[in-house]
Amino acid sequence: MNPPMPIYSKTIPRSDLTPAQVLEMFQLLAEHFDGVTQEQFSRDLMEKNRVILLLRDKRLVGFSTLLAYAATFEGETLNVIFSGDTIVAPEAWGTTTLPRAWIAAVNEWREQLPEGRCFWLLLTSGFRTYRFLPVFWREFFPRFDKPTPPQTQRLLQQLARERFGVQFDSSAGAVRFNSPQKLRACLQEIPTGREHDPHIAFFLANNLGHVRGDELVCLTELCDANLTRAGRRMIEPHHHESLCGHC
DSSP: OOOOOOEEEEEEEGGGOOOOOOOOOHHHHHEESSOOOOHHHHHHHHHHSEEEEEEEETTTEEEEEEEEEEEEETTEEEEEEEEEEEEEGGGGGTTTTHHHHHHHHHHHHHHSSSOEEEEEEEESSHHHHHHHHHHHHHSSSOOOSSOOOHHHHHHHHHHHHHHHHGGGETTTTTTTOOOOEEEEEHHHHOOHHHHHHHHHHHHHHHOGGGGGOEEEEEEESSSSSGOHHOOOOOOOTTOOOOTTTTO
């Protein structure tokens, strides 16, 4: 039996997507989430700047959409990278293709953005996405082992209110969309042996509504100094590793 074809990535402007690629993205998202509609997907996609595609022999096995914009916080102008729809098919879970492509795309993008600090605004309704934070970034919030600093909390809440309005519940730190996309039940199951992972336990305890599609709001400063050892390896050429045991 021939080994499976390797998974590779392409990062392109959203405007370069073909209608066939957009349809394939929608179909992949709908396979893994309940509540996905073509209208909502198209509307969300149109506001994004760039798209990361994960491919295996030209077949889509994952993607992430990204938006970069400027925000003013307490007199400081910041750059914000917001992650939109993101899904990786189970067949691609054991690879570093997405984090490697994501970090490379954001690093390249940061060089083109105006001067100023850059933050990643992430919404997550699944523990696997949240688990990427401690693997690749040293400081991120909220987290189990330290409280969110007051200034970071104010920034997180401001960005969430600006983008999501009344759908953001500041007391819960989560966005409750009027038409949520809910991970299918099979993707919400905690693998045996992972139920005691402190990061997963924190996510589940702090996003009790994740089964309904509630999205925990997370914030990370994007800079080389904030990368973990694993994160730094993602920017090294010709380095390959498995994510098994991390996410």
